[in-house]
Amino acid sequence: MTATATPAKRNYRATFILDNRGKEETVEQIIEGVKKVIAEVHGDVTAVENIGKKDFVRVTDPKMTSATYVHVSFAAPAEGPAQLIERLRLNSSVYRTFIQSA
Numbered sequence: 560m561t562a563t564a565t566p567a568k569r570n571y572r573a574t575f576i577l578d579n580r581g582k583e584e585t586v587e588q589i590i591e592g593v594k595k596v597i598a599e600v601h602g603d604v605t606a607v608e609n610i611g612k613k614d615f616v617r618v619t620d621p622k623m624t625s626a627t628y629v630h631v632s633f634a635a636p637a638e639g640p641a642q643l644i645e646r647l648r649l650n651s652s653v654y655r656t657f658i659q660s661a
Contacts, residue, residue, distance in 0.1 A: 568603070570661040573643070577627045578654040586627050589652045593631065596650075600642040602635035626654055632661060643650040 577589050584592075586609065593602050610628035618624050635643070640658040647653045 566635055566636040567600075569639075570605075570634050571640055571658055572661040573631045573633065573640075573659075574582075574655075574657040575631065575647075575653055576655040577629060578623065578652060579627070580623065582652065584652060586629075587625070590629055590631075592644075592650070593647070593653065596633045596646050597631070597633050597635070597639075597643060599646065600635060600639045602633045602643070604631060604633045606630075606632040612641050623654075 568614060577586055579586060579589060590607060590609070597604055606616070608630040610630060612625050612627050614625040615623075633639075644656055644658065647656050
């Protein structure tokens with residue numbers, strides 16, 4: 560048989576800490592960019608929740624004591640989260656990425 564089965568998608572919830580210091584991009588533009596990257600790894604965004612700016616409990620960079628937090632719920636194949644983290648690793652607008660199964 561030559562039919563290719565689409566891999567089953569799993570539900571995930573990602574938390575992104577965004578860094579737009581010194582950039583002209585707005586938080587909404589950064590979120591749209593993240594959604595495009597999720598689509599590139601065959602993911603479907605189901606919900607986006609902008610939590611807003613929060614102070615860090617443990618500051619690693621004295622010049623950055625707070626940042627914008629965004630929760631994104633999405634469905635993707637099992638290898639999707641690893642691919643997403645790898646693609647966002649070089650994006651300076653995404654300070655941290657946390658992905659968990661939903």
